Amino acid sequence: MDKGNFKKLNKYHVIFLLHCSLGGIALFTIPHNLSHVGYNMWMVVILFGIVAMIFLKPMTSLGSKFPDDTLYVINEKLTGKAVGKLLNLLILIYSTIQVANTSKLYIRLVQSVTMPDYTITMIAITFFIVMIAIINGGIKSIARFSILSFFLTVWMGYYSNWAFADSNFHHLYPRFEHSLKDWGHAFFEGSQIMLGFALIMFFYPYIINQKKAYKHAAIGIWLAIIFIGLICVASIVYFSRWQLENLLYPLLNLYQAVVLSNVERIETLGISLYVLLVLSKASIYLWTAKKGVDALFSKHKNKTWHLYFIASVALFIVLGPIPIYVQALIYDKWIIIAGYVLILLPIFLLMLYKVKNREKRNKGKEASAS
Amino acid sequence: MKRLFSLYIMLVLLLTGCINDFEQPTIENYGMVGVMGFDMGEEEGHMKVTLTLPQPEKDAETKVQKFTVEVESPHRAIMEGSTKSEKLLSTAQLRVILFSEEFAREVGVWEVLENLYRDPRVGTNSYLAVVGGGTVEDLLNSDYHDKPDINRYLNQLLKPSTITAFSPFTTIHHFIRHVTSQVSDSLAPYIEKSGDSIKLTKVALFKEDKFISTIEREEAKIVESIKRNRKTSDISYNLPNDGENEGEDSVIVLNFIRSSRNIKTNGDPNNPEIYIYLYITGAVVDYTGKSDLSVHGQRGEVEEKLSNAIEESLLGSLNKFQELRIDPIAIGDNFRKKDRSNWSKEYWNDIFQRANITVHVEPRITSTGTIH
Numbered sequence: 001m002d003k004g005n006f007k008k009l010n011k012y013h014v015i016f017l018l019h020c021s022l023g024g025i026a027l028f029t030i031p032h033n034l035s036h037v038g039y040n041m042w043m044v045v046i047l048f049g050i051v052a053m054i055f056l057k058p059m060t061s062l063g064s065k066f067p068d069d070t071l072y073v074i075n076e077k078l079t080g081k082a083v084g085k086l087l088n089l090l091i092l093i094y095s096t097i098q099v100a101n102t103s104k105l106y107i108r109l110v111q112s113v114t115m116p117d118y119t120i121t122m123i124a125i126t127f128f129i130v131m132i133a134i135i136n137g138g139i140k141s142i143a144r145f146s147i148l149s150f151f152l153t154v155w156m157g158y159y160s161n162w163a164f165a166d167s168n169f170h171h172l173y174p175r176f177e178h179s180l181k182d183w184g185h186a187f188f189e190g191s192q193i194m195l196g197f198a199l200i201m202f203f204y205p206y207i208i209n210q211k212k213a214y215k216h217a218a219i220g221i222w223l224a225i226i227f228i229g230l231i232c233v234a235s236i237v238y239f240s241r242w243q244l245e246n247l248l249y250p251l252l253n254l255y256q257a258v259v260l261s262n263v264e265r266i267e268t269l270g271i272s273l274y275v276l277l278v279l280s281k282a283s284i285y286l287w288t289a290k291k292g293v294d295a296l297f298s299k300h301k302n303k304t305w306h307l308y309f310i311a312s313v314a315l316f317i318v319l320g321p322i323p324i325y326v327q328a329l330i331y332d333k334w335i336i337i338a339g340y341v342l343i344l345l346p347i348f349l350l351m352l353y354k355v356k357n358r359e360k361r362n363k364g365k366e367a368s369a370s
Numbered sequence: 371m372k373r374l375f376s377l378y379i380m381l382v383l384l385l386t387g388c389i390n391d392f393e394q395p396t397i398e399n400y401g402m403v404g405v406m407g408f409d410m411g412e413e414e415g416h417m418k419v420t421l422t423l424p425q426p427e428k429d430a431e432t433k434v435q436k437f438t439v440e441v442e443s444p445h446r447a448i449m450e451g452s453t454k455s456e457k458l459l460s461t462a463q464l465r466v467i468l469f470s471e472e473f474a475r476e477v478g479v480w481e482v483l484e485n486l487y488r489d490p491r492v493g494t495n496s497y498l499a500v501v502g503g504g505t506v507e508d509l510l511n512s513d514y515h516d517k518p519d520i521n522r523y524l525n526q527l528l529k530p531s532t533i534t535a536f537s538p539f540t541t542i543h544h545f546i547r548h549v550t551s552q553v554s555d556s557l558a559p560y561i562e563k564s565g566d567s568i569k570l571t572k573v574a575l576f577k578e579d580k581f582i583s584t585i586e587r588e589e590a591k592i593v594e595s596i597k598r599n600r601k602t603s604d605i606s607y608n609l610p611n612d613g614e615n616e617g618e619d620s621v622i623v624l625n626f627i628r629s630s631r632n633i634k635t636n637g638d639p640n641n642p643e644i645y646i647y648l649y650i651t652g653a654v655v656d657y658t659g660k661s662d663l664s665v666h667g668q669r670g671e672v673e674e675k676l677s678n679a680i681e682e683s684l685l686g687s688l689n690k691f692q693e694l695r696i697d698p699i700a701i702g703d704n705f706r707k708k709d710r711s712n713w714s715k716e717y718w719n720d721i722f723q724r725a726n727i728t729v730h731v732e733p734r735i736t737s738t739g740t741i742h
Contacts, residue, residue: 112490
């Protein structure tokens with residue numbers, strides 16, 4: 001586990017942490033989430049990349065002002081103990097629910113497709129044990145796991161060939177027949193795939209070359225956007241509008257297009273391999289949540305049992321008896337709104353920092369004048 | 371830390387004691403359904419479903435187990451079948467879905483396919499076909515002496531191959547994509563029992579999810595060529611007044627055919643115009659006419675006659691599609707790029723029906739084999 005704030009993340013760690021913080025399980029569902037704008041969804045994916053780049057800037061700017069502090073510490077420094085702790089509590093809740101959301105979606109998928117005769121309990125427990133093992137090694141361990149995940153899954157992109165071979169490229173022709181409301185819906189529902197880049201604010205103090213953090217993070221983001229874009233383009237040319245709107249996991253059906261002489265039902269392999277990407281994303285969120293518990297209950301000091309505690313809470317949310325309508329509200333709406341608040345938070349904090357700095361300078365001037 | 375980790379694992383494992391589970395069947399307990407066939411049920415709202423699966427008993431007389439049940443939905447058939455078999459039936463290896471012509475015409479295939487599409491265990495690459503000249507039950511229950519495993523036989527028959535390239539090889543995914551498309555309609559292979567075999571005889575045309583008509587194999591080959599640039603199966607045409615004797619037709623057969631096509635439209639919904647250009651190249655394997663194909667001018671004349679024959683056939687198919695208000699070629703995609711109106715399949719069908727279609731086919735004979 002991370003002890004102290006020493007710098008340990010090189011540029012590759014940053015790139016792949018960012019790459020894995022986007023995507024995750026949403027890769028399976030993104031064409032469905034963006035189906036409000038039909039075949040124009042590829043434009044929304046590019047828009048996600050642009051929005052992420054814009055909001056990444058204030059995050060790295062804030063990080064450069066506090067090079068040794070996570071967002072939890074910065075919150076307390078800039079907004080005061082009480083407000084800071086309240087903000088940290090909200091971020092802790094958000095991260096924990098994100099862990100539960102990412103895990104649950106994947107676990108449900110595994111249960112319904114590859115293990116339909118089993119309940120989700122054992123799958124969930126196993127998933128969380130692996131996640132804890134990854135996080136036990138600290139943020140560098142998560143970064144290394146993210147690199148591993150990328151290289152073990154990237155080759156699956158080759159199988160999109162089958163979808164492209166049986167495709168209708170006319171679908172890619174841009175048609176702006178949708179209303180602004182449809183575009184808004186698509187952007188909102190697909191946001192889950194983009195919002196993960198905000199986690200850089202928590203591992204920023206661990207980055208060795210902080211001056212180039214923006215550049216490396218941008219590479220990670222665009223790498224993820226390229227893969228998300230590839231999945232969307234393959235779905236656009238392969239499916240009808242109805243299929244995009246009604247298939248919950250279009251990526252699964254894309255894999256079903258694959259015909260190999262020696263292997264059948266390649267989607268089962270795809271789902272199994274994607275556990276690596278999902279674990280990476282969920283681990284970053286769980287690590288963030290654990291840091292939140294540290295911030296709230298041990299004055300930012302590292303306590304390993306916090307990890308077990310917060311993992312158990314997330315596991316309870318996954319397995320617990322939460323009514324479906326409450327889940328829908330939390331996972332489909334609340335969490336996305338909270339994600340937007342989180343990416344807007346550094347702008348507010350930067351303004352606060354400027355105001356405080358100005359006050360400090362004025363006081364300094366007054367003191368030197370007197 | 372290790373203690374905490376061990377404690378955590380112990381706790382979560384203890385929690386699993388609360389799981390109310392039952393013994394899971396092993397792979398040997400499953401009976402993998404290979405073919406599902408759908409006929410009209412005797413009761414209103416029912417369907418007669420015939421299931422075939424590989425015979426698990428080595429000493430059994432037949433290589434395939436068959437069950438026929440009358441139910442309301444496809445998965446109920448699996449449940450009912452399981453009560454008749456010593457195995458727990460599963461759809462995980464479903465390869466072929468057959469509909470009788472009557473069922474496809476009267477009931478439509480959407481409800482069945484939607485429910486199978488919903489099931490993640492059913493591969494979307496499962497083939498479907500329409501059975502003509504009788505019921506699916508009869509077709510599946512017949513004896514095919516040299517093909518004892520009907521599951522494998524039908525799966526191989528419906529798989530794409532060069533000789534049957536006229537067939538659309540429709541899978542669940544393809545059918546659903548076309549039925550729900552805003553432009554195109556679906557095609558499916560049409561099979562019939564022929565003596566000791568099952569034969570791909572025609573291609574079934576669908577409007578929405580209902581079977582409405584068929585086209586012949588030679589027409590279907592050209593239609594498949596128009597759908598996309600591809601290699602197609604051998605084609606055979608009669609060339610009028612080209613035979614050795616006056617007024618006699620000749621026969622020409624081309625193989626190794628490569629086709630490319632270009633579709634253009636004017637995008638005007640009031641006066642729609644569609645231009646279809648088809649370029650095909652192939653080698654002559656059979657020719658019974660009087661021309662010497664090694665002579666440049668005479669070969670050109672044969673190509674011209676072949677061009678006319680294919681154009682006539684293609685135009686005939688397209689006119690039939692216009693009459694039926696269907697577009698299995700998805701010509702509408704080309705039109706839609708230029709027309710910004712609110713688009714729907716009905717809107718396009720209306721335009722397509724009124725469209726003036728011009729067809730231009732350019733066959734090229736690249737080789738006459740090893741003789742003139």
